[in-house]
Amino acid sequence: MNKITVINPGLFSTFQDEGRENHQHIGMPVGGAMDKYALQLANYLVSNQTNEACLEMTLTGATLRFNFDTNIAITGGKCVVLLNGKQAKSHRTLVIKTNDQIDIQNITEGARSYLAIAGGFNLPIIMASKSTYIKGKLGGFKGRALMVGDEIEINKISKKCKRRRISRKHIPQYPQHVELRIIPGPEKDRFEWEGIKHFLCSDYELSPQCDRMGYRLNGPKIGQINNNADIISSAISFGTIQVPSDGKPIIMMADRQTTGGYTRIAQVVSADHHILAQLKPGDKIRFKEVTLNEAHQLYKKMKDILNKYQ
Amino acid sequence: MIKPTFHIAGDQAFILRFGQEIHPEVHKHVISYYHAILAMDLKGVTLILPTYCEITIHYDPLVINHNTLLKHLKAIDLKNLDDTDSVAKLIHIPVLYGGLNGPDLEIVARQNKLSTTEVINKHTEPKYLVYMLGFTPGFVYLGGLNKQISTPRKAIPRPLIKEGSVGIAGSQTGIYPIDSPGGWQIIGETPFKLFDVNRQPEVLINAGDYIQFNAINESTFNSIKTEVDSGNYNIEVETILLSHE
Numbered sequence: 001m002n003k004i005t006v007i008n009p010g011l012f013s014t015f016q017d018e019g020r021e022n023h024q025h026i027g028m029p030v031g032g033a034m035d036k037y038a039l040q041l042a043n044y045l046v047s048n049q050t051n052e053a054c055l056e057m058t059l060t061g062a063t064l065r066f067n068f069d070t071n072i073a074i075t076g077g078k079c080v081v082l083l084n085g086k087q088a089k090s091h092r093t094l095v096i097k098t099n100d101q102i103d104i105q106n107i108t109e110g111a112r113s114y115l116a117i118a119g120g121f122n123l124p125i126i127m128a129s130k131s132t133y134i135k136g137k138l139g140g141f142k143g144r145a146l147m148v149g150d151e152i153e154i155n156k157i158s159k160k161c162k163r164r165r166i167s168r169k170h171i172p173q174y175p176q177h178v179e180l181r182i183i184p185g186p187e188k189d190r191f192e193w194e195g196i197k198h199f200l201c202s203d204y205e206l207s208p209q210c211d212r213m214g215y216r217l218n219g220p221k222i223g224q225i226n227n228n229a230d231i232i233s234s235a236i237s238f239g240t241i242q243v244p245s246d247g248k249p250i251i252m253m254a255d256r257q258t259t260g261g262y263t264r265i266a267q268v269v270s271a272d273h274h275i276l277a278q279l280k281p282g283d284k285i286r287f288k289e290v291t292l293n294e295a296h297q298l299y300k301k302m303k304d305i306l307n308k309y310q
Numbered sequence: 311m312i313k314p315t316f317h318i319a320g321d322q323a324f325i326l327r328f329g330q331e332i333h334p335e336v337h338k339h340v341i342s343y344y345h346a347i348l349a350m351d352l353k354g355v356t357l358i359l360p361t362y363c364e365i366t367i368h369y370d371p372l373v374i375n376h377n378t379l380l381k382h383l384k385a386i387d388l389k390n391l392d393d394t395d396s397v398a399k400l401i402h403i404p405v406l407y408g409g410l411n412g413p414d415l416e417i418v419a420r421q422n423k424l425s426t427t428e429v430i431n432k433h434t435e436p437k438y439l440v441y442m443l444g445f446t447p448g449f450v451y452l453g454g455l456n457k458q459i460s461t462p463r464k465a466i467p468r469p470l471i472k473e474g475s476v477g478i479a480g481s482q483t484g485i486y487p488i489d490s491p492g493g494w495q496i497i498g499e500t501p502f503k504l505f506d507v508n509r510q511p512e513v514l515i516n517a518g519d520y521i522q523f524n525a526i527n528e529s530t531f532n533s534i535k536t537e538v539d540s541g542n543y544n545i546e547v548e549t550i551l552l553s554h555e
Contacts, residue, residue, distance in 0.1 A: 021356070021357060026443050026505070026516075027448060027487075127512060138507055186317035231330075232331070232362045234361045235323075237320065237322075240320070267321070270322055292321060296376070299371060300372060
């Protein structure tokens with residue numbers, strides 16, 4: 001059996017693919033990779049389907065050993081990668097020999113790195129996805145984050161893996177102060193003018209309360225008319241920004257519930273989701289309003305890049 | 311007849327809003343439009359999600375232009391919605407009330423100055439409308455709880471409420487589909503699995519359905535549980551006519 005053995009799981013490592021978009025009507029969170037741009041690049045580098053599950057590692061990487069010859073690739077947040085103790089590069093196909101050990105160290109820029117393996121991880125497909133949903137204890141490897149000693153079976157490959165790399169200009173930068181473009185949300189009129197001004201003209205900082213479900217932000221209080229932040233529960237999606245009555249925004253992320261009960265001030269545009277996904281506590285955000293047409297153009301530009309890598 | 315308002319929800323979704331209250335009439339419009347949009351089968355529409363008063367429609371802007379989509383959505387005309395009868399599914403959920411399965415039944419009874427039997431009678435009487443699913447997979451948001459048994463949440467939530475627990479929180483009632491922490495007053499337990507990854511479909515209840523709780527005794531609970539565990543349990547589903555009021 002081709003397998004990898006977990007020597008060190010890292011801080012929080014789970015298997016994620018594109019998630020369960022089509023099961024939201026039963027209340028199933030979408031889940032999936034936080035950074036789908038990095039997910040696709042990693043899969044491209046090992047000649048996988050673009051939506052194959054990768055190992056998503058958070059803030060610190062994993063140490064893994066292989067019992068067979070294969071190819072892997074690492075994308076996303078910047079980290080030092082050691083292959084048998086020697087430095088190896090991310091964003092390109094890596095050749096692995098039997099008994100090799102890969103050691104992915106701290107993620108120094110961004111928050112999440114992705115490891116893809118040729119053929120993909122042999123994991124159960126639940127509701128059309130291999131993604132780990134921690135709260136429901138399902139999907140991925142035993143419905144949980146990796147632990148020391150775990151052994152994960154790898155699928156046999158049908159075609160030989162090409163050696164590839166990502167053009168430098170398509171590897172995102174992950175600065176600690178980012179601009180995120182937004183479109184005003186369905187409850188934009190529920191906010192005080194002062195509140196909207198704060199939202200668009202101040203820096204907001206990621207608090208330590210940020211995980212795969214959502215990011216809580218600190219910054220100037222965003223006031224709402226009559227201090228009423230409640231709505232009748234309605235749909236939310238990746239990048240929805242809700243504001244509870246404390247005036248501190250929350251950005252909804254991959255493992256969010258399907259519905260939310262706070263006013264939706266804005267939505268982060270799709271083209272910036274992969275930047276949003278790589279933020280960590282202490283990073284700062286400045287929001288910038290764009291039009292729907294601008295957001296569509298940005299999305300097309302990003303898709304044109306991704307289309308080169310599939 | 312309620313006409314929806316249209317709202318932008320980011321660069322890949324629109325919201326159709328039918329009101330801002332939890333009301334069966336508003337929800338009837340949500341469900342009717344939801345089925346109408348599903349039936350249109352528009353290329354580029356990736357997801358349609360009904361909630362209490364809104365429908366969220368996700369689309370791929372590279373497949374369908376947003377103005378084209380809006381034009382299609384605005385052309386929906388459900389003229390006779392106000393005076394037509396419609397049918398719905400009624401799902402009967404077996405519940406063992408009280409004891410270890412419903413440790414808060416007596417609290418609910420005491421707070422409302424009722425006997426536990428009266429609480430059970432008032433809880434099993436209504437046909438509850440399923441407004442939507444959310445919170446966790448298989449969690450149904452129900453409308454129609456008798457106000458005489460509404461009870462505030464516990465001051466300190468329990469760290470673990472087991473799957474199948476039936477509870478009351480304020481004027482809401484519901485069922486926990488997976489183990490979760492929570493502050494609901496737990497009055498009973500169903501052996502039926504609202505969410506089961508080993509079943510197709512994983513969730514049998516949809517927005518727009520109705521459910522009714524049926525009180526069962528311990529031996530029925532145990533025999534249903536055995537059937538559920540072996541995958542042989544068939545939940546009782548009835549078709550009901552919703553007459554126009």
